[in-house]
Amino acid sequence: MTTTPLQSSQNWNPLRWWGQVSWPWRITVGYLTLMLLIPMTAMILKSLTEGPVNFWQVATDEVAVSSYEVTFVTAFIAALIDGVFGLITAWVLVRYNFPLKRLLEGVIDLPFALPTAVAGLTLATVYSDNGWIGSLFTPFGIRISFTRLGVGVAMLFIALPFVVRTVQPVLQEMEKDIEEAAWCLGASPFQTFYKVVLPQLMPAVLTGVALGFSRAVGEYGSIVIIAAGIPFQDLISAVLVIQKLEQYDYAGATVIGTVLLIFSLISLLGINFLQVWGRRHES
Amino acid sequence: MSHDVSNAPSSDRIPPSTTSPVWVKPLLISVVVLYLGVLLILPMANVFIQAFSQGIGAFWDNLLERNFLASVRLTLIVALIVVPLNTIFGLCAAWVIARHQFPGRTFLLSLIDLPFSVSPVVAGLMFVLLFGRNGWLGPWLNSMDIKIIFALPGILLATAFITMPFVAREVIPVLEEAGSDQEEAAQTLGANSWQTFWRVTLPNIRWGLLYGVILTNSRAMGEFGAVAVVSGNIAGKTQTLPLFVEDAYKQYQTESAYSAAVLLTLLAVVTLIAKELLERKTRVKPEEKDA
Numbered sequence: 001m002t003t004t005p006l007q008s009s010q011n012w013n014p015l016r017w018w019g020q021v022s023w024p025w026r027i028t029v030g031y032l033t034l035m036l037l038i039p040m041t042a043m044i045l046k047s048l049t050e051g052p053v054n055f056w057q058v059a060t061d062e063v064a065v066s067s068y069e070v071t072f073v074t075a076f077i078a079a080l081i082d083g084v085f086g087l088i089t090a091w092v093l094v095r096y097n098f099p100l101k102r103l104l105e106g107v108i109d110l111p112f113a114l115p116t117a118v119a120g121l122t123l124a125t126v127y128s129d130n131g132w133i134g135s136l137f138t139p140f141g142i143r144i145s146f147t148r149l150g151v152g153v154a155m156l157f158i159a160l161p162f163v164v165r166t167v168q169p170v171l172q173e174m175e176k177d178i179e180e181a182a183w184c185l186g187a188s189p190f191q192t193f194y195k196v197v198l199p200q201l202m203p204a205v206l207t208g209v210a211l212g213f214s215r216a217v218g219e220y221g222s223i224v225i226i227a228a229g230i231p232f233q234d235l236i237s238a239v240l241v242i243q244k245l246e247q248y249d250y251a252g253a254t255v256i257g258t259v260l261l262i263f264s265l266i267s268l269l270g271i272n273f274l275q276v277w278g279r280r281h282e283s
Numbered sequence: 284m285s286h287d288v289s290n291a292p293s294s295d296r297i298p299p300s301t302t303s304p305v306w307v308k309p310l311l312i313s314v315v316v317l318y319l320g321v322l323l324i325l326p327m328a329n330v331f332i333q334a335f336s337q338g339i340g341a342f343w344d345n346l347l348e349r350n351f352l353a354s355v356r357l358t359l360i361v362a363l364i365v366v367p368l369n370t371i372f373g374l375c376a377a378w379v380i381a382r383h384q385f386p387g388r389t390f391l392l393s394l395i396d397l398p399f400s401v402s403p404v405v406a407g408l409m410f411v412l413l414f415g416r417n418g419w420l421g422p423w424l425n426s427m428d429i430k431i432i433f434a435l436p437g438i439l440l441a442t443a444f445i446t447m448p449f450v451a452r453e454v455i456p457v458l459e460e461a462g463s464d465q466e467e468a469a470q471t472l473g474a475n476s477w478q479t480f481w482r483v484t485l486p487n488i489r490w491g492l493l494y495g496v497i498l499t500n501s502r503a504m505g506e507f508g509a510v511a512v513v514s515g516n517i518a519g520k521t522q523t524l525p526l527f528v529e530d531a532y533k534q535y536q537t538e539s540a541y542s543a544a545v546l547l548t549l550l551a552v553v554t555l556i557a558k559e560l561l562e563r564k565t566r567v568k569p570e571e572k573d574a
Binding site: 022031043092093118120124126132157189260265272 | 304307324378391411501504505
């Protein structure tokens with residue numbers, strides 16, 4: 001159990017290594033190669049066959065650029081709103097006791113568990129012109145379903161648990177002593193919150209917002225149902241990929257897909273960085 | 284953050300919540316109830332109300348429709364194949380990560396997590412570009428008369444990709460928590476690897492593993508984006524339950540869409556309840572963590 005199968009020798013031979021290691025290693029490496037590395041390489045190679053000029057042209061096409069704007073700006077705003085409400089939710093769940101708390105606690109993870117198609121279906125109905133919530137906005141001439149606001153609602157839905165579940169454990173572990181010290185030294189409750197509590201929670205809130213943002217950018221299932229998919233209005237990049245595929249425009253789909261893939265890889269790095277920063281902040 | 288706070292008043296005497304104005308607590312609770320109500324609770328209640336709005340009879344009629352039954356069948360087949368596959372992979376990957384130190388370990392960990400951050404549509408697209416008609420292997424597959432995209436194998440690949448990280452993610456922490464002492468003791472006493480796994484490791488990680496399997500199953504049955512790209516969405520043939528929901532909605536068969544949505548929502552509710560129960564069993568106690 002204590003041997004390290006990946007010995008850092010000068011002339012490391014993958015074939016010899018494969019022969020020496022146990023089955024779990026082979027299954028892990030083999031499965032990841034087949035399911036992840038080969039498909040990803042296939043996609044990147046395919047986008048490279050387009051050539052840089054063509055790639056740039058398709059990637060910065062008017063409709064594509066507007067889809068990035070709709071996707072990223074809406075996801076960013078939704079993640080920020082969820083950052084605020086997610087923080088309040090985590091605070092209420094950790095610090096207060098009240099009836100029905102268990103229900104709220106359980107319902108937080110609903111967006112993780114509910115299939116996105118169902119989320120889109122029910123959000124589209126509830127926020128439509130004559131739906132329970134949508135009808136409250138109709139008198140003011142505000143339409144939610146089948147507009148960019150609908151995209152925002154779906155993204156709020158999908159991103160919320162990321163913030164709550166990232167902040168909650170940090171808040172739980174936080175010592176109340178420092179808050180009490182601040183309070184004893186004459187700080188008002190709001191000063192205590194802004195100067196003592198919030199700085200400690202910030203890394204977790206930012207990580208949660210980043211996770212939610214990254215998830216919202218990639219979201220497809222609920223948005224394809226709640227949005228109309230009209231370019232320049234509520235067309236997001238993921239839906240654009242599908243539209244291009246349906247028109248047999250494989251090159252276009254590949255280019256937009258690659259842009260989304262590059263974004264996911266960058267956000268993965270960014271979130272790792274945030275988590276390392278948060279851990280350093282805690283200690 | 285290591286100030287000397289030994290003289291600070293203990294939290295029993297002055298709970299911080301009592302130091303803020305009286306109205307703060309009710310206000311914050313109302314904000315949360317309103318926000319979660321509007322965003323999560325009302326939409327979930329709406330699924331059930333819409334599905335039963337025409338009465339139980341109409342609901343049953345929708346469930347007996349041929350295309351609906353075919354989509355349920357396909358969804359179950361996909362879960363039955365993908366969940367065991369990813370469970371085996373997840374166990375192997377968790378063992379590799381939790382029991383070894385090697386260069387590239389962090390990289391391997393991020394690689395396993397990658398499917399979580401890739402958009403499902405992009406995941407599906409990868410397989411289309413590999414196995415589709417215009418993909419790298421397309422011409423060869425065509426000549427061999429093998430169909431992967433717009434057929435069951437494509438749906439399986441896309442679902443397996445999306446649900447890959449769950450088991451490993453849940454098993455790694457419990458495996459690290461359990462430590463390798465018992466396994467080493469078993470091996471010293473003459474147990475072979477299989478015996479050690481079945482009798483020592485598996486009982487230690489069973490709740491974490493079960494939780495991972497439940498999450499994998501929930502996502503496998505509910506995945507939409509990745510499957511939508513590779514399946515071709517042929518009603519009665521390559522349409523899974525989530526695709527059926529969307530298709531029925533787009534064709535203005537709203538009742539039918541909601542009847543199917545009820546099943547998927549129940550799956551989500553069962554998953555959440557199981558999660559709640561299992562988390563209580565797997566929760567790492569703070570004292571043990573420090574030790």
